[in-house]
Amino acid sequence: MPELSYREAVRDALSTAMRQDDGVFIMGEDIAEMGGSMGVTAGMLDEFGPERVRNTPISEMALAGTAIGAAMQGMRPVAEIMYEDFMTLAAEQVVNQAAKLRYMSGGQLTVPVVFRTQGGAGWSPGAQHAQQLEAWFVHIPGLKVVFASTPEDVRGLLWSSIYDDNPVVFFEHRTLYGIKGDVPEKIEPIPIGKARVHREGEDVTVVATGRLVHESLAAAEEAEKQGVSVEVVDPRTLQPLDEETIVASVKKTNRAVIAHEAVTRMGFGAEVVSVIQYQAFDWLDAPVERVGAKFAPLPFAPVMEQFVVPHKADVLAAIMRTVGRGD
C-alpha cells in the first residue's frame, strides 16, 4: 500500500479524475503556478495546462457561479475556494443557486460541481482565515457536505464527490495536509453518506470530524489507560449523515461525545445529539457531551486561539464526564 499525505491524496483524486475524464477541470484563486494557497494543486498546471487548471481572479461569486454554469452544461468542475471564510462570498451561488437549481427546475437540471475549501485553527490566521463553517451548509437541502480526516478518506471521498451528480461542499482541514497514511494502490471510491469507525470501544462513543478525529483518537488512547474503552466514529459525510452507524455505536456504548472544531453553540454536533437522543434515548446512561470551540471569533494571539478551539484534553474530559469521572 502506498503512503500519501492528505495533501497528496487530494491532488491524486483530482489528477486521476482529470486524466481519465476531459469533463473534469479545476478552477480557483492562485491554483495554477502557485499550486494553491496550501500547495494542493502544485504541479497540476504542468500536467494539464492552463485550460484545465484555471487561475481565477479574486471573485468568489463568479468562481462559484461559473463552475455551476459549466456543471449545468455537463462538465464536472472542482472549484477551490481558498479559505472556508470566503465561502460566505460564494454563498449566494452555492446556497441560492447550486443547491436549488435541480429542485426549482422540477428535476430538469443536474449540477455536478464540487466546492473544495479548507480552514481550521492552529496557525493563528485570525478571525477571517480559519473558521469552520460546515454547519452553515449542512442546513441547506440540495447540498452534500463532506469533511474527511485521513488521506485514504479524503481521496476516496473527493473521487465520489467529483462523480456525484449533486453539488458537494468539500471541507478540508488545514492542519491535516501534512499527515500521512496508507491508501489503496488504486483509488477506491468511498460512498458519500457512510461513516468510518476508526476505533472500536465499549464504554463511550466519540463522534468526531476533521482535526478532532485525531484529537479524539489520542484522547481514546489516554482513556484506555484509565480503564475507559472508547469507540471513535468519523461521519466523514455530514450531509447525508450516516445515522445508522452512529446510533448503533451509541446503543452499544450507552454514552456519547460529539467533537468538532467549529463553535459548539448551534453547531453540527447539536444535530448529532438530537439524532442520538431520539433514536437511542432508552440506551443512554449519561447526557450527551459536546466538544467544540468557545463562542468567540478566532483570535490572533496563539494563546487565545488555542484557548478557544478544542483539543485532546477537552475530548478526554468530556469522555470522563460521561462515565461519571469528570470534574
Place this chain on the structure above:
Amino acid sequence: MAKVEAKKALPESELRDVLREMLLIRRFEEKVEERFRAGELPGFLHVAIGQEACAVGVCRALEDGDIIASTHRAHGHTLAKGTHPHELMAELYGKTEGCSHGYGGSMHLYDIQHGNMGANAVIGGGLPHITGAALAFQMRGEPRVAVAFFGDGATNIGTFHESLNLAQLWKVPAVFVLEDNKWAESTPERQHSPIRDLSERAKAFGMKALKCDGQDVEAVYKTTRQALEHARSGKGPVFVHLDCVRMHGHYIGDPQIYRDRDEARKLAETRDPIAMLRERLAISDEEFEELDAEVTEMVEASVEFAKSGTDPAPEDALKNIYA
C-alpha cells in the same frame, strides 16, 4: 460604440410572425395580471409589458443550441425561447404540467430542452452561470453561445462585475443583454447609478458593447446577430445594451407611486414596441384584430389547460432535491 451593420436583418417575411409573437406575449401577460388580480395565481409575479421586442428580437437571433438565462421578469423570454404557453401558464398555476413542474413558479421558469437555463429570483444570479456555460462550450469546442438577460438594476451587483470580468478575461462565447428599462424596482436609474450610459461598465472590462433601441425589434435582432457572430467566432463576449420601456409596475399590483404618471403614459403611447412594428408594417385594423383574436385564443387555451392541470401531491415537495 460599434456601429450596427444594416445586414443580417430580419427577413420581411418573418415580421408578421414576429408581431404575432410579441402580441402573444403581451396578451399572455395581460391575462396573467388579470388572473393574479382574480386571486387565481399564487406567488410574486412581474410582467415585462413594453419589453416584448427585447425578448423576441434576441431569442429569434439565436441558433439551435444557444442558451439563455433569464431574470425575475421572465415570461416573455420563456415564450420567445420556445416554451409552449400551456406549459408556462400551467407553471404559474403551480401544476405538474408546468415547465418547472410546479417547483418553480414565475421567478423560476426552466425549459432545458429549449435551452432556457432558467429565470432567477436573485438579481444577477444567472450571470455567472452563463459565463460558466460559455466556458463549457469553449472548452468542448462547441459553436454555441450563452446569453444572459438582466436589467439596469443588476449592473450594480457583484455577480455582474465578476461575471463580465471573467467572461472577457477568458474570451468565452457569451452575450450579456442589458434590458435597460431605467428602473430597479421603484428606484430610478439616476438614483442607482452614477453614470448615465451603462455600456461604460462593459467597456471598463474591455468588452465589446453594442447599443440599440430595445423597442425596435428589428434593431434588437440585428444587434443580437452581430453580437452572436462575434461571440461565436471566438472573439469574446459582447455586451448588448437595449434601451427599453417598462410600461407597467415592478410587480403586479404595484401602484407605482414613485413614478410620474404622465411620463409613463406618454412612453406607453409613443414607445410601445407592438404599435411601432404594427405601424412599420402598415397592418390594417382588420388584420390586427384577426391576429389579436388568434393569440388571445391561444392565451385563453393556456388558462384552460392550466386550470385543468394536475396539482402536485404535497409530498412531491420532497422529490427532486438530489439527483
